[in-house]
Amino acid sequence: xxxxxxxxxxxxxxxxAVRDRxxxxxxxxxxxxxxxxxxxxxxxxxVALVGKAKEETPKVMLRGGEDSPAVVEGLxxxxxxxxxxxxxxxxxxxxxxxxxxxVEIPAGFQANVAQQRADTVRIFNYEGELKSEFxxxxxxxxxxxxRDKVIKERLAAKNLPDTVLKPFDVKQENVAxxxxxxxxxxGGIIGYMVILLCMTGAxxxxxxxxxxxxxxxxxxxxxxxxxxxxxxxLGKFFLILTAxxxxxxxxxxxxxxxxxVLGHYTSQSAGGRAAAAEFLLKLGPKTVISxxxxxxxxxxxxxxxxxxxxxxxxTYKEAQSYLTPMTFVVIIPAIAAxxxxxxxxxxxxxxxxxxxxxxxxxxxAGTYHWNYIAVIFASTCVYAAAALFIAIKMFQRESVxxxx
Amino acid sequence: xxxxxxLSKRFxxxxxxxxxxxxxxxxxCQPGKxxxxxxxxxxxxTTTLRMLATILEPTGGTAIVCGHDIVEQPEKVRxxxxxxxxxxxxxxxxxxxxxVEYFGRLNxxxxxxxxxxxxxxxxxLDMNGFRDRRCDKLSTGMMQKTSIARxxxxxxxxxxxxxxxxxxxxxTARTITSFIRECRNNGKTVIFSTHIMxxxxxxxxxxxxxxSGKLLVEGTxxxxxxxxxxxxxxxxxxxVVTPLFAAEEAN
Numbered sequence: 001x002x003x004x005x006x007x008x009x010x011x012x013x014x015x016x017a018v019r020d021r022x023x024x025x026x027x028x029x030x031x032x033x034x035x036x037x038x039x040x041x042x043x044x045x046x047v048a049l050v051g052k053a054k055e056e057t058p059k060v061m062l063r064g065g066e067d068s069p070a071v072v073e074g075l076x077x078x079x080x081x082x083x084x085x086x087x088x089x090x091x092x093x094x095x096x097x098x099x100x101x102x103v104e105i106p107a108g109f110q111a112n113v114a115q116q117r118a119d120t121v122r123i124f125n126y127e128g129e130l131k132s133e134f135x136x137x138x139x140x141x142x143x144x145x146x147r148d149k150v151i152k153e154r155l156a157a158k159n160l161p162d163t164v165l166k167p168f169d170v171k172q173e174n175v176a177x178x179x180x181x182x183x184x185x186x187g188g189i190i191g192y193m194v195i196l197l198c199m200t201g202a203x204x205x206x207x208x209x210x211x212x213x214x215x216x217x218x219x220x221x222x223x224x225x226x227x228x229x230x231x232x233x234l235g236k237f238f239l240i241l242t243a244x245x246x247x248x249x250x251x252x253x254x255x256x257x258x259x260x261v262l263g264h265y266t267s268q269s270a271g272g273r274a275a276a277a278e279f280l281l282k283l284g285p286k287t288v289i290s291x292x293x294x295x296x297x298x299x300x301x302x303x304x305x306x307x308x309x310x311x312x313x314x315t316y317k318e319a320q321s322y323l324t325p326m327t328f329v330v331i332i333p334a335i336a337a338x339x340x341x342x343x344x345x346x347x348x349x350x351x352x353x354x355x356x357x358x359x360x361x362x363x364x365a366g367t368y369h370w371n372y373i374a375v376i377f378a379s380t381c382v383y384a385a386a387a388l389f390i391a392i393k394m395f396q397r398e399s400v401x402x403x404x
Numbered sequence: 405x406x407x408x409x410x411l412s413k414r415f416x417x418x419x420x421x422x423x424x425x426x427x428x429x430x431x432x433c434q435p436g437k438x439x440x441x442x443x444x445x446x447x448x449x450t451t452t453l454r455m456l457a458t459i460l461e462p463t464g465g466t467a468i469v470c471g472h473d474i475v476e477q478p479e480k481v482r483x484x485x486x487x488x489x490x491x492x493x494x495x496x497x498x499x500x501x502x503x504v505e506y507f508g509r510l511n512x513x514x515x516x517x518x519x520x521x522x523x524x525x526x527x528x529l530d531m532n533g534f535r536d537r538r539c540d541k542l543s544t545g546m547m548q549k550t551s552i553a554r555x556x557x558x559x560x561x562x563x564x565x566x567x568x569x570x571x572x573x574x575x576t577a578r579t580i581t582s583f584i585r586e587c588r589n590n591g592k593t594v595i596f597s598t599h600i601m602x603x604x605x606x607x608x609x610x611x612x613x614x615x616s617g618k619l620l621v622e623g624t625x626x627x628x629x630x631x632x633x634x635x636x637x638x639x640x641x642x643x644v645v646t647p648l649f650a651a652e653e654a655n
Contacts, residue, residue: 008509016497019538217493221554223459224487225510226479398460399416 005227009235017205017239026204027243031197031251035258050130058100058135059084061093065105074142075103081138094126100135101125113150177366191360192334193255194248194291195353198299199306199330201247202240203323206306209236211319219401233307233395237388240303248295252288290363294373297380298356302330304387308394314403337361344372350379405593406433406456406562410465413451413617425451427617428465433593433610435561438584440608441597442641448617449597450489453566456595457487470561470593483511486555488580489566494550496540500531503539504553511558518557525553545576552583563587565596569603581607601637611637615645616652 017023057080064086065072076083084099093099104122106112112119123139126132155164213219222232306323313319330353336342337357344358355376362369394400413426426448433439443449454460456467458478467474470484495503501522508518526532529549534542539550555563565584569577584607587594598604604611605625612622621628621644625637632640 005510008506012495012498012502012506015502016495019497216496217491218495220454220459220489221492221494224457224482224485224492225507226483226512227510228479402460 002228002231005231006234006238009227009232010238013205013209013236013239014242017208017243020208023204023208023243027201027247028250031201031247032254034251035255036261038258053130054134056131056134057082058131058138059098060135060139061086061090061099061102063090063102063104064107065109067108068105068110070110071105071146074146075139078138078142081135091124094124094132097126097129097131100129100132101139103139116154189338190252190255190291190364191357192338193251194295194360195298195330195334195357197251198244198248198295199302199327202244202299202303202306203326205240205243206303207310207313207316207319207323209240210307210311211313212316214313214401215315223401229395230392233392237303237307237391240307241299244299244303245292245296248299249292252291287364287366290368291360294356294359294363294377294380297377297384298353300384301352301380301387304384304391308387308391311391311394311400312403333357344369346375349375352380352383356380405435405471406431406439406467406469406595408432408452408456408465408467411452411455411462411467412464413448413455413460414463424617426455426462429614429617429619430465431612431619431622433562433595435593436588436591437609438588438594438596438607440604440611441595441614442599442601442604442611442637443597443614444599444645447614449599449614450566451617452614453487453489453564453595453597457485457564458482459487483558484560484562486558486560486563487566488551488555488564488568490568490570490572491566492551492554494539494542494547497538499536499538500542500546500550500553501526501535503550504557507554508557513558521557521559522553525556529553544572545579548572548576548579552580560592562593563595565594567598568596569598569600601641605637613641613644615648618648620644620648 017027059082060075062072062075062083062085065075072083075081087093090099090102094102102124104124106119106121109119109121121143123136123143125136151165152162155162213222223229306326309322309326310319313322333351333354334357337354338361342348342358344355344362348358349355349372359372359376362372408429408431411426411429412424415423415425417423429448429452431439441449441452451460455462455474456469458474458481461478462475466476469481472480472484474481495506498506504522504525505518508521513521526535529552531546531549531553534546537546539547542550563584565580568580568584572580581603584594584596588609596603596607608625610622610624611628613620621631623631628637628640629635632643634640634643
């Protein structure tokens with residue numbers, strides 16, 4: 001084993017990689033821009049759109065209510081609601097977004113309330129349409145307040161306290177430390193992102209260094225040099241691994257920066273994202289190092305597997321068609337780990353990818369189950385070593401290298 | 405020196421079953437001589453030369469290159485061989501100098517020797533004008549010179565050329581043929597495959613005619629002319645391969 005030879009191949013592959021626009025885009029630019037665009041970009045856009053929707057004064061059609069002047073008066077006084085007169089095509093108007101909702105006050109409503117007879121106020125809206133839902137919320141809130149007022153008046157008339165209707169309260173209280181709460185909420189995402197980006201980072205160089213080399217006709221050139229095929233594979237493998245880990249590291253960095261920037265610029269209304277930012281800022285070096293240590297054998301596994309599969313292809317395009325389905329193979333267990341209620345068990349701890357995703361969730365929440373960590377690290381190392389061994393063997397097979 | 409001993413190569417083909425690409429081929433190439441392997445497309449020239457360069461492993465027989473067995477010591481064989489074919493492309497994102505240096509390092513040269521060797525070769529092949537230019541920006545002639553520089557950087561005693569002028573324009577092809585002659589003049593063992601008769605007539609000291617993986621005949625040009633009572637090499641070639649060709653057609 002000559003480290004010098006592996007180093008020579010690695011250095012050459014690195015030189016070529018940094019001069020290749022496609023590699024730079026997939027390894028550096030995409031992970032750096034993905035999170036700012038996704039979180040800050042889409043986040044700000046969503047906040048702006050929701051804000052704009054809330055600012056609009058929705059038109060709400062009033063149906064009936066001629067014999068309930070107090071309710072109608074109250075509705076008309078509502079802030080940022082424009083009550084419009086009834087027309088026969090009110091349903092079409094809601095569907096065509098000419099008005100946002102319609103409220104139907106039944107005949108004799110006020111009298112019925114006064115005589116303690118049950119009655120129903122109906123609100124017609126466009127489900128799933130943001131502005132229609134805002135209008136509905138306002139009307140519903142007003143009607144509920146009106147109902148509460150009626151209840152209070154009735155209780156007061158009979159000299160009864162409020163506790164008659166509400167004998168006791170039920171409250172939830174969290175005892176888990178804040179970082180564990182945030183860990184449970186966001187930890188799964190970190191593991192998922194690290195694993196997915198390790199994979200996407202490895203994909204392009206894995207194709208370029210194998211099928212790409214065959215396509216460009218340099219495979220025969222390098223095979224005519226005295227370097228052993230094992231050293232050649234290892235040099236190439238380390239470059240793919242660098243790309244995988246580099247992409248994952250840049251993604252986490254970019255995610256942290258994006259969330260912290262977002263945290264500074266969003267108000268309390270965007271509490272979820274602010275909490276995420278605060279949580280990511282709280283991720284100590286210990287957690288980050290732990291996650292990366294666990295990601296290392298996964299990155300080895302991906303790099304060796306992708307390299308081996310891509311080696312079978314004769315052209316870059318053929319390699320792409322082989323590797324694209326691999327994304328699903330990785331995404332499915334990574335997503336499964338994010339599902340609520342899926343937790344580490346001895347059986348799950350030997351399922352590749354799923355085990356590391358689940359462990360990342362625990363690590364981020366600050367829980368260190370050392371027995372699981374040992375099993376997962378060891379099993380992933382075994383899978384990674386097997387994948388690397390197969391890659392080396394494949395590089396020695398003429399039927400693979402000179403497939404025609 | 406190259407000594408091929410019953411070299412054979414069989415491939416498995418999904419449609420055609422087992423194919424014998426090279427069948428029990430034996431010959432010897434001496435230092436300071438050019439051995440020309442003459443054959444039609446698909447005759448087994450490239451497979452033979454790839455086996456000698458240890459890019460492919462023989463399924464039968466072996467060859468001794470500079471005292472090293474191609475099966476037992478492939479890495480030592482490659483360290484003594486310079487291999488050039490039209491299929492040996494350049495790393496397009498490296499400069500001409502980086503490309504040659506890379507192969508020098510892979511051949512175990514230390515940095516001081518490498519620098520001296522690269523400077524010498526670049527001066528000799530008149531490559532200094534494009535030494536820092538990326539390979540994807542080189543003309544075909546420049547690319548061929550860079551490939552030649554790669555094969556020379558470790559100063560190998562054996563040179564293997566697999567149809568090196570295939571598809572090249574006349575000026576670039578001349579650069580290659582004069583380089584092959586220079587290798588012989590420097591005492592290197594040269595083996596050269598082609599299907600271009602004129603190249604063989606101009607360059608080769610010994611000629612082997614190969615067809616369907618079998619080495620049918622070998623000798624100097626004069627010996628072959630005597631044996632087949634023909635002056636024109638093309639006529640000799642046709643006379644040699646026709647019986648086998650006819651038998652295969654009949655099958």
